[in-house]
Amino acid sequence: MMDTKLAFYGGTKEVQAPFNWPVFDQREVDAVAEVVRSGQWGNPDCGDLVARCEAEFAAYCGTQYAVSCVNGSVSLRLALIACGVKPGDEVIVPPYTFIATASTVIECNCVPIFVDIDPETYNLDPTRIEAAITDRTKAIIPVHFGGQACDMDAIMDIAQRHNLRVIEDAAHGHGAEYKGRKLGSIGDAGSFSFQSSKNLTSGEGGMVVTNDKELYLMMRSLRNVGRIEEGQWYEHYNPGCNYRITQMQAALLSKQLEKLEEQTQTRNNNGLLLNLLLADINGISPLTRGHGETLHGYHIYIFKYDPIFFGNTPKNQFVEMLAAEGVPCFKGYPEPLYKQPLFQNKNFMCYAIPEEVDYTQVECPEAEKACYQDAVWILQSGMLGTSDDIASFAKAIVKIQLALTA
Template identity: 35%
Template sequence: MTEFAGNLDFPSWPQYGDAERTGLIRALEQGQWWRMDGREVDTFEAEFADYHGSAHALAVTNGTHALELALEVMGVRGGDEVIVPAFTFISSSQAAQRLGAVAVPVDVDLDTYNIDPARAAQAITERTKAIMPVHMAGLVADMDALGKLSADSGVPLVQDAAHAHGARWRGTRIGEFGTIAALSFQNGKLMTAGEGGAVLFPDAESYELGFLRHSCGRPREDRTYRHRTSGSNFRLNEFSASVLRAQLARLDGQIDTREERWPVLSRLLADIPGVVPQQVDDRADRNPHYMAMFRVPGLTEERRNALVDDLIARGLPAFAAFRAVYRTDAFWEHSSPDETAEEIALRCPNSELINSEGIWLHHRTLLGTERQMHDIAAVVAEAVAHL
């Protein structure tokens, strides 16, 4: 292992420059700051849809609302079931629960941290309305197996692609699978306006319904308040859209850099006794690497948290892995499954391990130099050795 050279001055995040400044001024000076009258949101939606190979994109207030709107357009209602990974950010389950549906957690693969298609198949019932794969840390879930499961069962997929801007699976972009996909532009995401989200729609009918529901059920040209559906105000503003247009333009170059850095860092982390990095699936041939993730097997949650604190003290932007959704109070506030948390844990052993052993580093670390990948690994090695 290379000794630490003392350089943890990683690029800052968010990144911005003259393109964002120009966009904000352009939005300001157009004199219309609402999406219904301005041009920035419409233009961003067209650019974002084209980038991801989707027929339509709808910009919304945040990624959680994007998931909620996606499920609503798919017809998810109270009492329906939505299959979600047990290991994911809580929005995946809460989006279903806020609609009165039952989020059904299933286990993930211990190598990729993505939903296990076989476990998802076992969870399907007559009440299942959707299966929600999450492309964890930007690594696309097994869309071959999941696509077959959807076709065989008749249960549609909805992609939680909050981490997966620009990702591909065997050359297929996330907007080309024929499913609805939801993305996030929260401050830490791969492109950001502080907050924001988007829904990719594969057809005009679902897009039009999404548009209605994201605008209080009101058609574009309505002047007499004829709200055609229920809905809410999930509209994105013109200023955020102008920033996102600039962010989208720089995304490919950032992904290229992270794709170069992760193989180096992953190899170095794997050389550290007791450290297991998130594994790749070669079919996911473009991974934007939202997080640099790894496990330290054998740790309790308390010792993992102490390790994260140590890494932070040593200068790494480190975080504990997401809690398994059923290990949060929030999950149970709006849930009525037939199982207890401990019963769910028994059928989700991999999620239990990641819950207590998982650590991730901010993706800005992967925008650093190749030398800094060695410095990261050296710091991790020192911290693990002191456990």
């Protein structure tokens, strides 16, 4: 007989499978061990693993160039600086994203302008962008949130009409596609993170891809203490720092990249299955597809939660119950970025942010609703499970609903 007592209260959990991340095998171990034994651990003077990794990743994304660096935050900053932003320029960003999408703009002495998200996808809403453009706007950073492709046709059209640069924040977008093109390959540059939770990881690390040779050469210089290709070791032409990754990180990434396409297909298929399974549960609404994504990365599977259908149980308590049932889940961001103390208190330590900039007056209703009321995340490791695992996620939600409404 099935145990109907919630695991939260001591019952048997619905989901039994472990969801470990990262996924690796002897190939990663051997690749790193080979680097260790070589004694050549650094970059750029020891071996060609980093260059090979960059070439492999560029080819996978369908771009001509890739520049590796220490993390995804730095990759955004390299792209912004290479794209020519100047102090006081404005950069349009979404408010429902990791802090680095906006804080790197601050680090460039530029002004983040928050534009609300589309409630159907949680991505930057193209219909709201043009109202935010001023004569100081220089770039747009669309975030492919959760691995769901932004509406890049609309965003690129706006950017071209207003002479703006587009830097895709694809920190969640490894392997995912928009109309058959890999995310990161559509704008002027695409920024990736390889932090430990990401769908492609080396523990830490980042990468920028581009088809623009001038951007590529500038980003290479910026990440390598301002050196240029034809220069000498002690000649520094640009204000860069040492943002290089190591040979060991490159070895890990190359082996992990061999698994990415199959893993992305698995996540995509499991997301489609979970959409079907959740569609019939009152109070649960998955984010919609059909907005141009031809392959969803599902770094995060997101659904909206309506407490009315769960005995008016608050979202955070529902998520605790779901986690107790064994579903790898999270309540999502507790507030939009502009509500962070960094922006509310203007702790910028920058000289070029105009005094009249006031984030206490910013309102993005859809982002706030996602944070305060609606959004529940299932993490990417769970999206690599079997079809039975995915079915158990839905069963866990139904189990909770029945218990809370009995």
